[in-house]
Amino acid sequence: MRGVVFRGNREIGIMAFDDPRPGAGEVVVRMKASGMCGSDLHYYRGNPSEMLKARGADSLAAHGVDPDAPVIAGHEPCGVIEEVGHGVDPRHFKPGDRVIVFHYEGCGYCDSCRGGWTQMCDDGPAAHGVMKHGGHADFIRVPASSLVHLPQDLSFAAGAAISCGTGTAFGALARLDLSARDTLAVFGLGPVGLSAVQLAAAMGVEVIGVDISAERVARAADFGAANAIDAGQQDAVAEIRKLTGGRGATCAAECAGGEIARAQAIRSTAPWGRIALVAMGGNLNVDGMKDLIAKQRTVIGSYTTSIMGMKQCARFIADHGVGVDALFTDRWSLDQADEAYRAFDRQSGGKGVIQF
Structure with a gap:
């Protein structure tokens, strides 16, 4: 599959990666929309490897992160489940389901993780697009526990916005x-x-x-x-x-x-x-x-939202007909990622999204 990588100093690469396969409790999501967030610009403009190393060796080791390995960018993923791993209950998630991805992973056991505030994990969270592969790719592999169903009357782009900025x-x-x-x-x-x-x-x-x-x-x-x-x-x-x-x-x-x-x-x-x-x-x-x-x-x-907050946000938007799609002033393909981020870096427009 293809994936967008921030190389540092405003350089982008589109690299080839192995197609992901889900492990126990995981799913692979076929991407449909991956939002561009202002916090992405820190990694686009800076040196991603050095920024990761600044998080500390213990934090990186806890999540099996090699700071020198390329990481796929994008932390506003939304798409369709392609494949599920062992132990994923089909009553909750199955291939073909439209889903929003809560873009943090944690230990899963501390009070913050159990309460849905994975970004506050006691062991330090691992954010997709920063420490884990993100959504600027054809596929993303994530824990099934990080998913929220996307209401049928919302677009994939709206789901991408809800996964971070709107959430x-x-x-x-x-x-x-x-x-x-x-x-x-x-x-x-x-x-x-x-x-x-x-x-x-x-x-x-x-x-x-x-x-x-x-x-x-x-x-x-x-x-x-x-x-x-x-x-x-x-x-x-x-x-x-x-x-x-x-x-x-x-x-x-x-x-x-x-x-x-x-x-x-x-x-x-x-x-x-x-x-x-x-x-x-x-x-x-x-x-x-x-x-x-x-x-x-x-x-x-107020630091982002919880996974339950993300779910409530999606439901509120669907129930009240909030026009979230109007946020997007720029829509791009994956192959246009370099152009997309050059435009985004000027910060003269609105919100951008990569669509598949």
């Missing part, structure tokens, strides 16, 4: 315990932020979108934002207060990354505000007394 947004909204009584400010209108806008709007929440890109701000209304603010031209905190009668939003989701956006997300909320920090990278630099304690605000760290 991450859903997880953050769940942590915020949103209801239709809330007003939500979403900072950062990339794929995760726009997913948060879409999902919150479908929950009946009034959403205010914030970004420094005029193009992204212009798209926010199409995804359900009641208002959108260009933070490159306006004071986002002041504008949110104007839109909320001087009170501030009841909740905020920070999906941009960086100290400025995180501080603004906190300061844009009313007393008792709830803030989810979602984006990777960037420190939190606020006045502990003035911005947090005196306002009785709650700051939550």
Whole structure:
């Protein structure tokens, strides 16, 4: 089979790999869609081998990972089961089933793994596309326990989005315990932020979108934002207060990354505000007394979602007709992977997906 490999320093290779065969408790999935996520760019731009070695020899050994061996990229896989291994109950998963892949593997025994939060495994998780072969290939081999059925009325591309970016947004909204009584400010209108806008709007929440890109701000209304603010031209905190009668939003989701956006997300909320920090990278630099304690605000760290959260996200999107496919501005074939990542690296468009 073919697989896309990040060689480092913005170089990509399409290599030949043996077709995978499932072991006990495993399945092989024929890929139909593999999403491109912003976190992929760290490995595309950097040195994947050195980045793996930085995780520590014990962590790599626990998962049988050779940091110098090529790893197939892509951690947003969705497809159709091709073959199942011994011990996989056909009442749950069988060839032909449409499935989303939860892209982490763990020990399977610690409390985090048993609770569906494999990315928090006590022994350290192994993410597909980083330590384990990912979805930018014709096939992927994964534990059957990492699968969720893709509802029939959702596309494979939608399933790929749910497997990471859109699932991450859903997880953050769940942590915020949103209801239709809330007003939500979403900072950062990339794929995760726009997913948060879409999902919150479908929950009946009034959403205010914030970004420094005029193009992204212009798209926010199409995804359900009641208002959108260009933070490159306006004071986002002041504008949110104007839109909320001087009170501030009841909740905020920070999906941009960086100290400025995180501080603004906190300061844009009313007393008792709830803030989810979602984006990777960037420190939190606020006045502990003035911005947090005196306002009785709650700051939550939200790291992707659980496998049950991914399942609930897929079901919510199907039941409410959320147009997740609109996130994708670029669709590519596997043979176009180099062109796809060169375009993605400019970060001037929306979300990309490799389709099979």
